[in-house]
Amino acid sequence: MTKSQSASLDRKKFMADPVMVTTIVVLIAFLTLFILYPLAILLVDSVITGDGISLSVFSRVLGMKSFQTAITNTLKVGFLVGIASSFIGLLFAYVEVYVKLRTRFMGGIFKVVSMLPVVSPPFVLSLSLIMLFGKSGIITRYLLGIYDNSVYGFWGIAIVQTLTFFPVCYMMFRGLLKNIDPSLEEAARDMGASRWKVFMTVTLPLILPGIGNAFLVTFIESIADFANPMIIGGSYDTLATTIYLQITGAYDKNGAAAMAVVLLFITLVMFVVQKYYLERKSTATLSGKASRERMLITDKSVTRPLTILCSALAIFVILMYVCIPFGALFRTWGYDFHLTTRWFEQVFVRYKGLKAFKDSFVLSLIAAPITALLSMIISYLVVKKKFKAKGFIEAVSMLAMAVPGTVLGVGYIRGFAGGIFRTGILQGLYGTGAILVIVFIVRSLPTGTRSGISALRQIDKSIEESAYDMGAGSLKVFTSVTLPLIKDSFLSGLVTAFVRSITAISAIILLVTPQFLLITVQINEFAEKGSYGIACAFATILIVITYGSVLLMNFIIRHFGTSRKIVNN
Amino acid sequence: MAKEKKGVRLEHVSKIYKDPKTRKDFYAVHDVSLDIEPGSFVTLLGPSGCGKTTILRMIAGFESPDEGEIYLGDEAINAITPNKRDTAMVFQSYALLPHYNVYDNIAYGLKLRKLDKETIRRKVTDILALVGLEGSEARMTNQLSGGQQQRVALARALVLEPGVLLFDEPLSNLDAKLRVSMRTEIRRIQQEAGITAIYVTHDQSEAMAISDQIIIMEKGVKAQVGTPQEIYYQPVNEFVADFIGEANFLKGHVAGKTGDKYLINIDNNIVEIPDNGYSFTGDDCTVVLRPEGAVLADAGQLPCEVILSCFMGSYQNYHVLVGDTVIKISVFNPKNKKIYEVGDKAFVVFDENSIHIL
Numbered sequence: 001m002t003k004s005q006s007a008s009l010d011r012k013k014f015m016a017d018p019v020m021v022t023t024i025v026v027l028i029a030f031l032t033l034f035i036l037y038p039l040a041i042l043l044v045d046s047v048i049t050g051d052g053i054s055l056s057v058f059s060r061v062l063g064m065k066s067f068q069t070a071i072t073n074t075l076k077v078g079f080l081v082g083i084a085s086s087f088i089g090l091l092f093a094y095v096e097v098y099v100k101l102r103t104r105f106m107g108g109i110f111k112v113v114s115m116l117p118v119v120s121p122p123f124v125l126s127l128s129l130i131m132l133f134g135k136s137g138i139i140t141r142y143l144l145g146i147y148d149n150s151v152y153g154f155w156g157i158a159i160v161q162t163l164t165f166f167p168v169c170y171m172m173f174r175g176l177l178k179n180i181d182p183s184l185e186e187a188a189r190d191m192g193a194s195r196w197k198v199f200m201t202v203t204l205p206l207i208l209p210g211i212g213n214a215f216l217v218t219f220i221e222s223i224a225d226f227a228n229p230m231i232i233g234g235s236y237d238t239l240a241t242t243i244y245l246q247i248t249g250a251y252d253k254n255g256a257a258a259m260a261v262v263l264l265f266i267t268l269v270m271f272v273v274q275k276y277y278l279e280r281k282s283t284a285t286l287s288g289k290a291s292r293e294r295m296l297i298t299d300k301s302v303t304r305p306l307t308i309l310c311s312a313l314a315i316f317v318i319l320m321y322v323c324i325p326f327g328a329l330f331r332t333w334g335y336d337f338h339l340t341t342r343w344f345e346q347v348f349v350r351y352k353g354l355k356a357f358k359d360s361f362v363l364s365l366i367a368a369p370i371t372a373l374l375s376m377i378i379s380y381l382v383v384k385k386k387f388k389a390k391g392f393i394e395a396v397s398m399l400a401m402a403v404p405g406t407v408l409g410v411g412y413i414r415g416f417a418g419g420i421f422r423t424g425i426l427q428g429l430y431g432t433g434a435i436l437v438i439v440f441i442v443r444s445l446p447t448g449t450r451s452g453i454s455a456l457r458q459i460d461k462s463i464e465e466s467a468y469d470m471g472a473g474s475l476k477v478f479t480s481v482t483l484p485l486i487k488d489s490f491l492s493g494l495v496t497a498f499v500r501s502i503t504a505i506s507a508i509i510l511l512v513t514p515q516f517l518l519i520t521v522q523i524n525e526f527a528e529k530g531s532y533g534i535a536c537a538f539a540t541i542l543i544v545i546t547y548g549s550v551l552l553m554n555f556i557i558r559h560f561g562t563s564r565k566i567v568n569n
Numbered sequence: 570m571a572k573e574k575k576g577v578r579l580e581h582v583s584k585i586y587k588d589p590k591t592r593k594d595f596y597a598v599h600d601v602s603l604d605i606e607p608g609s610f611v612t613l614l615g616p617s618g619c620g621k622t623t624i625l626r627m628i629a630g631f632e633s634p635d636e637g638e639i640y641l642g643d644e645a646i647n648a649i650t651p652n653k654r655d656t657a658m659v660f661q662s663y664a665l666l667p668h669y670n671v672y673d674n675i676a677y678g679l680k681l682r683k684l685d686k687e688t689i690r691r692k693v694t695d696i697l698a699l700v701g702l703e704g705s706e707a708r709m710t711n712q713l714s715g716g717q718q719q720r721v722a723l724a725r726a727l728v729l730e731p732g733v734l735l736f737d738e739p740l741s742n743l744d745a746k747l748r749v750s751m752r753t754e755i756r757r758i759q760q761e762a763g764i765t766a767i768y769v770t771h772d773q774s775e776a777m778a779i780s781d782q783i784i785i786m787e788k789g790v791k792a793q794v795g796t797p798q799e800i801y802y803q804p805v806n807e808f809v810a811d812f813i814g815e816a817n818f819l820k821g822h823v824a825g826k827t828g829d830k831y832l833i834n835i836d837n838n839i840v841e842i843p844d845n846g847y848s849f850t851g852d853d854c855t856v857v858l859r860p861e862g863a864v865l866a867d868a869g870q871l872p873c874e875v876i877l878s879c880f881m882g883s884y885q886n887y888h889v890l891v892g893d894t895v896i897k898i899s900v901f902n903p904k905n906k907k908i909y910e911v912g913d914k915a916f917v918v919f920d921e922n923s924i925h926i927l
Contacts, residue, residue, distance in 0.1 A: 001585055001594050001635075002635070003594070003635050004635075005633070005635050006584070006585070006632070006633040006635045009634070009648055012648040013648065013650045016653075017650065460664065462664035463665075463666060463667070465631060465651075465658075465660070466664035466665075466725075467666065468631075468652050469651050469652070470657065470677055471652045471653075471678050471681040471682065472652055472677075473652055476681065480677075481666055485667065
């Protein structure tokens with residue numbers, strides 16, 4: 001019994017479709033060159049020294065006291081942030097799914113919280129934490145009269161990251177909790193269990209793998225985060241900042257490469273556990289659809305404290321965002337609260353603000369449609385097509401999710417500064433806008449692909465088969481059937497890619513040349529210098545751009561999107 | 570209507586799949602040879618997992634056979650992709666393109682064939698008339714009922730004038746009444762269009778009502794090919810007899826022969842059955858008896874005891890014990906007949922022409 005004949009026939013049929021073959025070849029080349037190769041070169045760089053293969057760079061790096069501290073620091077922060085974000089995320093999700101919320105105000109709060117991770121540029125929470133609780137912070141200095149409060153360091157990073165990442169956990173838990181069949185819990189109630197008992201013995205065990213999943217996702221995000229530790233870490237260095245300083249401060253590129261390998265190793269291990277074990281497990285236990293509406297908790301002794309707790313947290317986070325535009329409007333934060341447009345003027349007049357916005361905007365605008373289209377093509381191939389390299393394409397585009405921006409940045413420096421394998425091939429790419437665009441694409445590709453895959457799984461396979469059967473080739477099927485059906489996912493992928501690109505910092509800061517001024521890099525620079533007014537002015541405009549794009553996307557989807565109608569059908 | 574009716578020929582076709590649980594290869598379709606006449610309506614019938622849909626998908630080109638060759642007309646089509654094959658498929662879920670209206674759905678394949686606008690318009694109008702959906706060109710597919718969507722799916726396939734039309738359980742998403750009227754409709758349209766049709770279903774009454782030929786599939790193997798009558802009255806094995814209609818199986822052995830009749834010993838009673846040329850004296854055999862092929866009487870061939878007697882409206886449903894075999898008997902129009910109650914002793918009486926020996 002051999003499958004050789006069908007394999008060779010499938011291959012023949014496959015080769016009869018030159019567009020698809022070309023697409024796949026180009027995709028594989030792109031993924032290999034811009035994701036796999038930069039990571040591989042890091043590994044190569046850190047084991048090959050002047051005299052052959054050795055682990056001497058590793059042992060040198062691992063022997064550095066500062067690096068050891070950075071590892072423990074990173075893991076400590078990541079662990080705490082993972083737990084805290086999962087807990088707060090679960091709280092929010094539970095309140096939304098289980099508790100009766102009468103007011104529109106609460107509904108609005110949940111909506112805002114679910115949108116924050118999409119529009120939130122890096123630094124923002126760090127900046128406002130400093131402005132609210134720092135030495136000249138409004139709350140610490142003026143409300144509490146504390147003059148020497150330091151927000152820098154472990155707790156600063158942990159708080160800011162928790163507030164940044166808990167909305168992601170909230171969205172994950174919301175999906176899981178909605179999939180629990182309410183009759184399971186009703187059965188337990190019926191047998192005499194209290195609400196608390198039901199939560200502990202039914203709900204919690206059901207979402208336990210999901211909690212592990214959320215924990216690891218945030219853990220990875222925290223470890224990979226560069227922007228916040230940079231601003232608020234003070235002397236508390238994490239892996240991402242240490243690697244950055246190793247390159248920009250100590251000019252030790254081999255050392256940085258080895259450090260990047262260590263960081264990549266940590267995130268990869270977690271990613272593999274999260275992706276291939278927990279994620280599968282967390283959805284496997286909850287595959288059942290809810291059989292009917294859940295009876296919401298109306299008991300005041302439960303609803304009141306939960307509602308108050310969630311509102312307080314959400315309002316605090318929103319307050320932190322609101323703080324930013326004010327930071328840009330006060331003459332000197334903490335000392336002189338006269339309104340001024342000075343910082344905004346300086347941004348544009350003295351610090352080439354217009355060029356910064358133009359550069360950021362144009363590069364992101366180029367990257368966004370390419371990313372969106374690429375991720376839809378990848379999803380289409382992964383979900384709908386059978387071919388040998390499919391596993392490779394899927395794995396590599398998901399792998400990019402586990403690669404911290406800093407690691408990618410170092411990989412690009414090592415991989416492209418002297419051309420590919422230092423041969424000078426493609427050397428022209430380094431230092432151009434093109435490489436920045438490529439980094440934007442690679443950084444946003446996994447998110448887009450993931451949403452494309454889940455959108456495509458909703459579409460009955462036979463719809464595309466029918467078009468194929470009527471005579472359409474792969475390209476025609478993709479453009480005339482697939483793409484129109486996942487228009488919404490494509491549009492949101494477009495905006496997400498744009499927003500992610502324009503707010504990107506970690507990889508970009510290592511690769512940007514003076515020729516390009518990027519907003520995020522500017523914010524970093526001025527915040528580092530302590531010029532919070534200017535940093536806030538930059539950040540305000542960034543928030544306006546990102547928020548505006550999301551509004552625009554929602555508007556377009558509402559008026560021109562077709563997928564919703566179709567999916568409901 | 571079709572440019573050219575084409576026959577379909579399968580020569581020793583097999584398809585191997587991997588069982589997702591045991592990770593072992595198995596034959597989903599094993600050594601199936603078929604010769605389907607141009608213009609005929611042929612049904613692949615069998616329980617789920619028998620390989621019928623796999624055969625259809627191999628003819629359409631979505632799957633590639635692991636052994637054997639498939640011919641459409643005289644052309645070997647193994648290596649041809651679905652979009653280049655002269656086949657058109659009607660899918661179980663209809664698979665209408667949800668973002669197009671009825672007109673664009675039907676015109677989709679024609680546009681790909683680069684026909685001019687006027688021809689396309691004429692063809693779409695004609696085909697809509699044939700399936701009884703005149704004037705619904707501008708409607709979106711999700712505004713149509715299930716039966717109407719089915720007609721659009723059929724029109725969309727027919728309009729391409731394919732050499733062969735493939736149906737993958739097209740009626741299984743419709744309610745029972747609509748199913749009956751749609752199958753008559755499909756048969757009418759197929760004959761009007763004069764097109765070769767291969768139809769997959771697990772519903773035996775659908776297969777009986779619609780087909781020129783039925784191919785019964787069992788576990789990837791072709792069990793029997795024949796007209797509906799042949800399949801029903803002369804099943805080749807217990808599987809076929811049981812799958813088509815209801816059947817009772819009486820174990821016996823051939824005791825002797827008188828003239829052109831066998832004497833069959835069933836539970837120590839001798840019954841006479843016409844010679845079908847398969848059995849020889851001394852062989853064990855299985856006698857197939859359809860429930861409607863027998864009645865109960867006070868005297869007759871096989872003594873039995875009634876263990877279930879149930880009024881079903883148009884017939885009385887009996888289960889009787891012959892030896893230790895339970896036999897189902899349906900007596901039609903029970904109003905004018907004697908009704909036996911549970912525990913009654915009676916005799917099974919059957920027409921010797923309505924039974925069949927395996």
